[in-house]
Amino acid sequence: MRNFGVNMKIIKAHNLACPIDGKRLESHEMQMICGNGHAFDMARQGYVNLLLVQHKRSKQPGDSKEMVDARTDFLNSGAYEPIASKLAEIIFAQTSDGNSTCILDAGCGEGYYLDAIINELKGDSRALSFIGLDISKDAIIGASKRNKQITWIVGTNIHPPVEEASVDIILCVFGFRSFDGFKKTLKPGGKIILVDPGPDHLNELREIIYLDVKKSDSQDSLMLMPEGLSLLDSKKLQFKISVNNNRQLQHLFLMTPHFYRASKNGREAVENIQELDLTVDVVFRVLQMQ
Numbered sequence: 001m002r003n004f005g006v007n008m009k010i011i012k013a014h015n016l017a018c019p020i021d022g023k024r025l026e027s028h029e030m031q032m033i034c035g036n037g038h039a040f041d042m043a044r045q046g047y048v049n050l051l052l053v054q055h056k057r058s059k060q061p062g063d064s065k066e067m068v069d070a071r072t073d074f075l076n077s078g079a080y081e082p083i084a085s086k087l088a089e090i091i092f093a094q095t096s097d098g099n100s101t102c103i104l105d106a107g108c109g110e111g112y113y114l115d116a117i118i119n120e121l122k123g124d125s126r127a128l129s130f131i132g133l134d135i136s137k138d139a140i141i142g143a144s145k146r147n148k149q150i151t152w153i154v155g156t157n158i159h160p161p162v163e164e165a166s167v168d169i170i171l172c173v174f175g176f177r178s179f180d181g182f183k184k185t186l187k188p189g190g191k192i193i194l195v196d197p198g199p200d201h202l203n204e205l206r207e208i209i210y211l212d213v214k215k216s217d218s219q220d221s222l223m224l225m226p227e228g229l230s231l232l233d234s235k236k237l238q239f240k241i242s243v244n245n246n247r248q249l250q251h252l253f254l255m256t257p258h259f260y261r262a263s264k265n266g267r268e269a270v271e272n273i274q275e276l277d278l279t280v281d282v283v284f285r286v287l288q289m290q
């Protein structure tokens, strides 16, 4: 891990908003309360659940505990550290001294990337506040254990429970994006950093799962730029990793959409692999609110 070598000050996020009426939430002991008296308990792990029942499409939306644990196990191996490093580098380039900067990780999962980014940016003199948002309660419980300096919330990217026009940078890493929700929360000129699989991502795994592997289209050509946003920058990152036991390979498999798309034969094929060298191919795009 690199360190960007200046003094970072992590400040508390003060822009959480009531999911019912959008009013600012203030903390009072173990609750977050809005001006209209809507109150939300802080969980003992430190996160707050701001997901309204009417915004849930199932009883336990988002990633299951099994998926969260698999992701934690795989990411803790350090295999995707270059992705976190690149992300920190891009964030560093997009922030400047002066006013405090709020970074929202939308669909943060179990918090690996925000935690790793904080470790990389340690030493930066800017005042930064970090919010991790995910619809999965199990993911946010895992994230709360990773890092206590981050404000972790259960909620949806469709209606992010933060004040309108209060966020400088939104991260969406292999995540579920809602540009309407993102645009509402971004300050004018704010940025969205999207991290998506590139055309060669995990090719070797896909060759095992599918009989006929088609090169996936580049995300750049697939994406229709949403109104009010423009593409500021696009970068590619490609590196190799070696997975040397089946458990880790299964965990990686479970992190990908292929786990659900694969046939029974495809899944069985992955069960029989003990070692695999894999290509990681990732595209980073920075979009800006006009």
Ligand SMILES: C[S@@+](CC[C@H](N)C(=O)[O-])C[C@H]1O[C@@H](n2cnc3c(N)ncnc32)[C@H](O)[C@@H]1O
Pocket: 061, 062, 063, 071, 106, 107, 108, 109, 110, 112, 113, 133, 134, 135, 136, 139, 155, 156, 157, 158, 172, 173, 174, 175, 176, 255
């Ligand atoms: C592929 S995972 C990526 C997690 C994390 N960014 C990472 O790369 O480790 C997608 C995440 O999006 C979350 N998610 C799905 N729908 C969501 C929504 N509507 N709002 C917020 N998060 C959502 C899931 O619970 C899951 O944690």
Ligand SMILES: [Zn+2]
Pocket: 018, 019, 020, 021, 022, 023, 034, 035, 036, 037, 038
């Ligand atoms: Zn309220």
